[in-house]
Amino acid sequence: MTITPDAIVYWQVGPFGITATLVFSWVVMAILVLGSWAVTRKLSIGTSVPRGQLLLEIGLSAIRAQIRDVVQEDTDRYLPFIGTLFLFIVFSNVLVIVPGFRPPTGSISTTSALALCVFVAVPAFGIASRGLRAYLASYMAPNPLMLPFNVLGEVTRTISLSIRLFGNMMSGTMITATALAIAPLFFPIVMNALGLLIGLIQAYIFSILALVFIASATRVHEEQSGKAPDTTKETIHG
Amino acid sequence: MDSTELIGMISIIMAGATVGIGAPITAIGEGWAVSRAMGALAQQPDAAPVISRTLFIGLAMTESSAIYCFVVSMILIFANPFWNHFAGLAGAQ
Numbered sequence: 387m388t389i390t391p392d393a394i395v396y397w398q399v400g401p402f403g404i405t406a407t408l409v410f411s412w413v414v415m416a417i418l419v420l421g422s423w424a425v426t427r428k429l430s431i432g433t434s435v436p437r438g439q440l441l442l443e444i445g446l447s448a449i450r451a452q453i454r455d456v457v458q459e460d461t462d463r464y465l466p467f468i469g470t471l472f473l474f475i476v477f478s479n480v481l482v483i484v485p486g487f488r489p490p491t492g493s494i495s496t497t498s499a500l501a502l503c504v505f506v507a508v509p510a511f512g513i514a515s516r517g518l519r520a521y522l523a524s525y526m527a528p529n530p531l532m533l534p535f536n537v538l539g540e541v542t543r544t545i546s547l548s549i550r551l552f553g554n555m556m557s558g559t560m561i562t563a564t565a566l567a568i569a570p571l572f573f574p575i576v577m578n579a580l581g582l583l584i585g586l587i588q589a590y591i592f593s594i595l596a597l598v599f600i601a602s603a604t605r606v607h608e609e610q611s612g613k614a615p616d617t618t619k620e621t622i623h624g
Numbered sequence: 625m626d627s628t629e630l631i632g633m634i635s636i637i638m639a640g641a642t643v644g645i646g647a648p649i650t651a652i653g654e655g656w657a658v659s660r661a662m663g664a665l666a667q668q669p670d671a672a673p674v675i676s677r678t679l680f681i682g683l684a685m686t687e688s689s690a691i692y693c694f695v696v697s698m699i700l701i702f703a704n705p706f707w708n709h710f711a712g713l714a715g716a717q
Contacts, residue, residue, distance in 0.1 A: 389702045455673060546688050553691035556698065591684040598681065 389556060391488035392495060407493040414478045414490065445473075456594065457601045464597060467507055471500060472593040479555060479585025483578065489585075492555040494548065501548035504596040505540070512603035521603070547595060554588045628710045635704050639697035646693025653686050 391406035398404075425438035435443075449469045454461045478491045490496045512521040525536045558581035565574040661679040665672060 389698055455677065549695060550684065550688040550691055553688075553695045557691070557694055560698070587680070588684075591680060594677070594681060595684070 389560065390493045391490065392493045394488070405493075406488045407490050407496055410478070410481075410488055411490040411496060413487075414474060414481065417481075418473060418477060452594070453597060456597050464511075464600060467503075467600075468593050468597050471503070471596060472589055475500070475551070475589035475592055476586065479589055480582060482558065482581060482585065489555050489559070491551055491585075491588075492559050494552045497548040497552040497555075500551070500592070501544045504547060504599060505544040507596070508540070508599050508603045511600045515604040524603070543599065547592065551588055551592050554584055558584055628707070628714060631704070631706050631710060635700045635707060639700040642693045642697040642700070647690050650686055650690035650693075654683055657682055657686065 391410065394406035395403040396406065396409060421438075422442065425436070425442050428436065429439055430436060446465075446469070449472060450461050450465060453464050453468060457464060475491055478489050478496075481487045482489050491500075509521065512524070516524075525533055527536075558577075561577050562574050562581060565577045657679065661675055664675050668675070
């Protein structure tokens with residue numbers, strides 16, 4: 387029983403091992419890219435829409451609606467980043483039902499890479515919308531004494547973002563393996579179904595948290611310039 | 625009792641204790657949050673999307689402390705650095 391797909395090495399090329407994490411990340415990426423490519427090759431705007439296009443449009447508008455609930459405006463700015471995170475995590479979590487597939491999100495290297503993307507994206511979006519000076523000044527809010535804590539919060543929430551996804555996916559794999567050892571007949575199926583639900587929820591949580599972090603980095607500007615206060619303003623340092 | 629046995633014993637006990645203490649306390653907090661959210665939903669069904677989204681985010685936040693406990697106990701059982709160190713020393717002898 388291995389707790390992480392990092393431990394499974396398929397080929398060793400010099401110092402680099404081709405691990406299960408790497409292979410299955412590429413499988414997920416290939417599914418996403420080839421699937422979208424096959425669908426978007428023949429788009430139609432007529433009354434009869436191909437099935438694949440309908441599926442993608444439903445997914446896209448659902449993601450867009452969720453983003454709009456949090457940021458209210460400028461949905462399409464965040465859509466590529468948040469949508470990609472969500473789709474990648476959802477596919478790697480849900481493909482667990484395919485026998486032999488090890489979820490790449492069950493490895494801490496994948497989840498920390500995703501969390502590092504968020505870690506970079508938060509200042510990038512913040513600086514793009516408010517300028518460098520205003521963004522850096524937000525670390526001094528409410529007073530310069532809070533600077534170390536703000537910086538620390540930025541780092542710890544990245545760590546917790548990655549550990550949360552890793553822990554949940556790893557526990558799903560472990561519980562299924564344990565159930566297989568104890569009661570192999572029917573019980574693992576129930577735990578697998580629960581694992582699917584947890585995988586979906588964690589993908590939602592990860593992308594919503596990334597969005598909330600980005601939104602809180604881009605938003606302070608509007609408060610200071612005296613716009614109407616947001617009802618859904620969430621400042622979360624997880 | 626040599627150091628390997630001691631390390632193995634303490635690791636197993638602490639792995640159980642970590643989850644045994646961390647999970648129930650988190651569960652109490654989560655149950656509290658869900659019950660308050662249910663109350664809020666009953667009072668204002670119109671605000672259901674906002675309430676359920678913040679509930680999910682808050683639950684994920686709370687959940688992460690239980691997940692930390694779980695990860696620590698998994699490390700203690702499956703990837704214990706001290707155990708590996710002493711097992712390596714014993715192998716070298």
